[in-house]
Amino acid sequence: AKVLLTGGSGFIAAHILRILLERGYTVITTVRSQEKGDQIIKAQTETLKAKLSYAIVGDLAQKDAFDAVVRSSPELDYVIHTASPFLAKFEDPILDVLEPAINGTVGILRAVKEYASQVKRVVVTSSFAAIVNTESPPKVYDESSWNPVTWNEALSDTSKTYRGSKTFAEKAAWGFLGKEKPSFDITTINPPLVYGPIAHHLENLDRLNTSNLNIRDIIQGKYKDNPLPPTGTFLFTDVRDLALAHVRAIEVPEAGGKRFFLVAGHCSHKQIVDGLRKTHPELSSRLPENPRDDFPADVYGYDNSRAREILGIEFKPL
Ligand code: NDP
Secondary structure (H helix, E strand, O other), rough: OOOEEEOOOOOOHHHHHHHHHHHHOOOEEEEOHHHHHHHHOOOOOOOHHEEEEEEEEEOOOOOOOOOHHOOOOOOOOOEEOOOOOOOOOOOOHHHHHHHHHHHHHHHHHHHHHHHHHOOOOEEEEEOOHOOOOOOOOEEEEEEOOOOOOOOOHHOHHHHHHHHHHHHHHHHHHHHHHHHHOOEEEEEEEEEEEOOOOOOOOOOHHHHHHHHHHHHHHHHOOOOOOOOOOOOOOEEEEEEEHHHHHHHHHOOOHHEEEEEEEEOOEOOOOOHHHHHHHHHHHHHHOOOOOOOOOOOOOOOOOOOHHHHHHHHOOOOOOO
């Protein structure tokens, strides 16, 4: 079967790509430059290379960003849409974050509907950002929870911009399905903070993806004599489990039309420090001695039973 994977240069996409190729799928991935495309091809073994190609696309904010690649890729069976900005810093909330997230998601769905009617399913990488509710948090988070963030909050409060982008993009995807009634179905995958090994090309550690930045800083000794930053989100997922979930989402018929809260467990920055001390004792001299633990006693719960039961994911611990 043939899969279109958007955002192939990303942290999560690199793991999805590896699993797809190892399972024998033919993959076309999208990138923003020839250099990035060539790096992805170069990273594969000769056998896997034979089934991989890439297409260059423009900024996701352009509503027709995916038209050309979808139109010129005959026999696509599935689409996995991961591309979306997850930036530690940005200048313009609309141009840099909200529009690329929303237009990219609607754009890929529209392109598939118009030019690739044989596609059976589009899997969209959403996020816990579209689930979390800081105003009235449920005792236990599951797929029924939606972030109540408004457009104005996403514009005026930069801490809500990314969460808004994921919420509005996912809502737009389900809205598209309801209104446009395409012949394909969709599945959304909603992970909290994603940690794990780097499989994509990294120019240098300054370019590390956003979710891994705190781990990088801890390892480099930034908090040896400074307080650990607040954990923020007390939930994590291993990137390898998340990648497998994306592939299972195209393989398991019952995954269609569903949202999946892809959460492995609780964590805090202090627990990450403790874990590093155990697994990497050679780093001990750079780790904070007695960091404060901000893990709340009444921390919210999570329910990952749908991902375990339907997608068959066995979550790796922290
Ligand atoms: P990365 O930053 O590593 O990857 C993002 C990908 O999207 C890159 O391929 C990037 O291309 C592409 N992209 C971003 N902005 C644009 C744009 N304006 N136009 C075109 N392409 C763009 O992030 P992750 O791998 O972590 O994220 C992948 C997906 O997973 C995103 O949808 C993100 O929201 C979601 N997610 C991530 C979590 C995490 O903790 N990492 C948690 C929950 C969800 P380029 O390389 O050219 O910049």
